[in-house]
Every structure is written in structure tokens, then in C-alpha cells.
Amino acid sequence: MHQYTNTKKAIELSNRFWDVTTEAGLANIVSRNLNDGFHQVISSEKSFLNMSSYSYLGLDSHPDILRAAADAVINTGSLNTSISRIRVQFDILQRAEAALADLVDAQVLTTPSCAAAAAASLPLLASGALTDGIAPVMVFDKNAHFCLNMMKPICADEAEVQTISHNDLNALEDLCKSGRRIAYVADGVYSTGGQAPVRELLQLQHKYGLFLFFDEAHGFSTLGRHGRGLVLETMGEINDRTLIVTSLNKGFGASGGAIFLGRREDRLRHDLATRFGGPITWSQRINTAGLGAIIASAGIHRSALLGQLQAQLQDKVRLFDELIDSESRGDGLPIRFISIGSEENTVLYAKSLFEQGFYTSPIFFPVIAKGRAGLRIMVRANMQDDDIRRFASALNQLKNDHE
Secondary structure (H helix, E strand, O other): OOOOOOHHHHHHHHHHHHHHHHHOOOOOOOEEEEEOOEEEEOOOOOEEEEOOOOOOOOHHHOHHHHHHHHHHHHHHOOOOOOOOOOOOOOHHHHHHHHHHHHHHOOEEEEEOOHHHHHHHHHHHHHHOOOOOOOOOEEEEEOOOOHHHHOOHHHHHOOOOEEEEOOOOHHHHHHHHOOOOOEEEEEEOEOOOOOEOOHHHHHHHHHHHOOEEEEEOOOOOOOOOHHHOHHHHHHHOOOOOOEEEEEEOOOOOOOOOEEEEEEOOOOHHHHHHHHHHOHHHHOOOOOOHHHHHHHHHHHHHHOOHHHHHHHHHHHHHHHHHHHHOOOOOOOOOOOEEEEEEEOHHHHHHHHHHHHHOOEEOEEEOOOOOOOOOEEEEEEOOOOOOHHHHHHHHHHHHHHHHHHO
């Protein structure tokens, strides 16, 4: 028991801090959208700027995407097919997946979420279906996202599962030298900051045949040509020993998730995933509104606007780093984790910032290691410089007051 997961322990260690967070008014906030990251609390009419929004390029409120979502429902005449896609599917599903495939030049399947993409594809990988019928040793990075880690018990029913320290290339290479099939599971860009050493991992892939599985939820859209993300931008193109899952409702500004299965011509993987890929085979999927949004966002990703938004995001990240110190300072990524230490102080920081008009997410175990709590902040292209400066002043003052 509890070799790969321990929900009971997680509840015992962190539920009290969720209670404290809720009592501080920092959870279950019901708000009205004011656009560009601003919200208004329904119960108090208090307005605040969301400093922890995943909409890195501000596309979640782009008028073309909103209009396309509404038009898709009206034009299709239904919100869902209400049957598994492998039985019946609307043509808008094929058009959405083709639009994504054109962006990343890979075989693409959409899912209701990035977590569903992981649940659909990791068991397939563990079974050996993607590695010539030989089940690989599934090696998880210690900091891999929760949606990947939660699949360890299921993967362990198919293959050996191991966990190694974060970005530990030496440990990974030692496993590769054993001569066994190895599959490494990691994030491209980590949700609490930092990134995978993609170039070095590709060298191990070339040398040992390592299979690479990446969660690109935070790299997609923000980085690379057509927003294809850190991993694909580094690789140049996908290969048959790499599988990528991503979110379409973060930087992409639409809805759901996606799996980049491999080369576009590889029909075998497509058929295996749609027939045996868990959530893909069920009746839940991205609805027609979300599919319309995907098509519209893909159009933006192929336009000059994407490069402009990516450049704006980099400008905002540089300004943030000039004003606020963090472990990830200077890496060019939009996620900043401000380490505070104790869970109690983290909630106090977040409450004080909220009172000054800024929402930040207090992060504690099991999202981050116990005793390393802090604030997770996402920089966005549509932030105003003056707002970043005001936030920096408020946060730095808090730091000075608690030193």
C-alpha cells in the first residue's frame, strides 16, 4: 500500500492549510469577469487583479475566440454528440484536430483536459503498445505534475515504475545503461517554475533510445514558432520515441487538452489511442463551443499576432524580474514561484496582497514539498507595467516587514 500514492497522508498534512486559506478568503472566490485579468467579487463588489492566471497571452478573452465558440454551437446545432467519438463524431472535431496538427506537424487527438490526456496515454505507454510490445521502465521526474504522478499506480500494473530526483540526468543515464527500455515522464515547463533539460534528454534519447513523455501545458503557446512549445521547438519535429500532452485552456486560450502522438502519418498510434485510450474512448469530450474556440485560436497561432503577444509576454517577464527576486529569475518563462517557507506565512502574504487588490495562489504540500510553501505567480502579456510595479512594491514591502 501507498507505494505510489497516499491520499490519506496528503489530507492529514494539507487539509488544515486549505481551511486556513478558505477562512482567509483566498479560496472559492466567486467573481465577475472584468477582462484583462481583472475580477470583481460578487459578494463584496471588491475588484482585484488575478496574478495567478494561466492565460499567459490573454487569449481567453480574445473576441475572435469567444465569437467562434458561440458560432460553433449555433452552426453545429448541438453542444455534444453524447456518444463516444469512436462511434459518432461531428466534423468540427476533425477540423479542430487538423488545425492543431498543422500547428505542430504531429498526429493530434483532443481530450477534455490535459489530465485526461495523461490518463489516456500513460497506460498505453506503460503497456508497451508504443515501444514495440515491450513494457518500458516508467521513470517519473520527482517534480512531474500531479496529473502525471496520479497515474503511477495504473502504470505500475503494466510496468515497473521508478521516481528519480528532479532533472537528475545522471540517475536517468544510469538506468538507460542497464539495457532495459526506459520511458522518462516529465514536464517541459514545470508548474512551479523551471524547465526540463530538453537538449540533454534528446541526447540520451539518441544515444540509448530513451522514450520521452512531456507535459507541455505551460510551454505550449508561450514559446516557439506557432506556439508549439519548449519541447517541439528544441526538437525541431516530433519523433516516434516522444509523446507530448498539453492543455488548450492556458496559453492557448481555448478549452480542453491534446495529445501529440507522433508523426502525422502514424495511423497505428491514432487507432490504438482512440480504441484503448481510456478517456478518449468515453463519451466525454471537448464540446462544440470548445472546438470552435480551438479552430479560432489555431488561426491566431498562425498569424503575426502570436509573435507580438509572445514578445509582449517576454517584456512583462523581464520587467517582473527586474523588480522581484525569485529562483527562476531570468529564465524567460512566465511562471514565478516566490518561496516563503511556512504555510502560515504564505497565507498571510497572500491575504495581505489580496487586500491590496492582487490575487496570488498560496502553494503548499502536496503541490510543493512540505516546508517550502510560497506564492505561485503567472506573468501575462496583457498585464500593464504599472500594475506589475504596484504588485512588486506590495510584495517587496511584505518581504521587508517579515525579515
